[in-house]
Amino acid sequence: MSRTLVIGDIHGGLKALEQVLERAKVTPGDKLIFLGDFVDGWNDTPKVVDFLIELEQTHDCIFIRGNHEEMVLRWLSEGEDNEEWRLHGGQSTVEVYETVHEEIKGRHIDFLTRLNDYHLDDKNRLFVHAGFTNQKGVHYEYFKGMYCWDRTLWEAALAMDKTLSKKDLFYPKRLALYEEIFIGHTPVTRIGYSVPVNRANVWNVDTGAAFKGRLTIMDVDTKEFWQSKPLPELYPNERGRN
Template sequence: MSRTLVIGDIHGGLKALHQILERAEVTTNDKLVFLGDYIDGWSDSPRVIDFLIELDKTHDCFFIRGNHEEMVLRWLTAGDDNAEWRIHGGQSTVDAYQDLDIHTKDRHVGFLARLNDYYIDEQNRLYVHAGFTNQKGVYYEFFRGMFCWDRTLWETAMSLNPALSKDDLFYPKRLTLYKEIFIGHTPVTRISETVPVNKANVWNVDTGAAFKGRLSIMDVDTKAFWQSDPLHELYANEKGRN
């Protein structure tokens, strides 16, 4: 039976990615939707990209762009570098790319350049790294960067009164446009959670793999999920983004 499985922010944690694919018993019948932020954090960022490129050859994959892919693509293609990016995981990526040949870097640039802003499935479920701001939906988003940087969608969902009806004049228009919305970008560990969190019709699948959390994969139909070991245990000699 085919499943649609959504994967949260990986941040260079290839060991964790292997774990969740095994624990979820992923097969070639499953569709895999990756929410972005594959890199920046743990030391395996280039190997994560290599693995995803190969996985796409054997599985039905859909790759969404995260803000870290946007920054690394600018660094690889234009030498765009900044201290803030390095502090927030970029330094591990710079270190990991030092010894890679030009062919590998070009292959990674190609992968990063092909990433998608969002995905809408046949049941009108939206998958996006961070969010969107236009009240008409993603097709009308004027600032493309919102897809991988916005946090207001998640903040709105978290602050919404659960008793408020969708027909209410004050119900946020953005939350009525899609059956469900799956995001990453803002770790649920910020609200002291360790598993995927649902607020209104938004599911946040970023369970803090960049820090001391786990990587998560979730069945979007049943909401069953599987998690890796904590990333700081899998990469015991590293700091990640801590």
């Protein structure tokens, strides 16, 4: 039976990605939804992009743009650089791309250019890297950068009264629009968790792979999930993101 599987932020950790796909026993019949931030952090960023490009040839994949893909694309295609990006994982990307052939860089630019802002499935489940702010929904978002930068959606879910229902007057309108919302972007390790966290109808699947956490893949229907080893164990000679 085919499954819909959602994958959290990878941040250049190819070894973790290969491990969770194996542990979840992923087959070509499964639908794979990647929530963004494939790049920046561990030193396998170009290899992760290559792997994803090849994976979509054999699997049903949806790739969502994260803020780090946005920054890497600007750097690769326009030469845009900034110290803040380098301090948050970009430095390792700059260094490792020094050995990547221009033809491969061009292929990566093409891939990063065609990423999705979000995905809405036929069960009214929304998949987006970070969030959105428009109370009418993602289709009406004025500020497109919110898809990969917003943190207020997750903050709103965390702050909600757990007894509220979607029909309640005080239930946030933008959350009530969707059956479920799946995000990454803000590691749940910041609030003391190491597994996917559910608040209201929002699921956060970023389990801190950029730092000392694990990469997670989760079955959207059953909520069963599989995790890699902590990334520092897979990359003992690297620091990841600070």
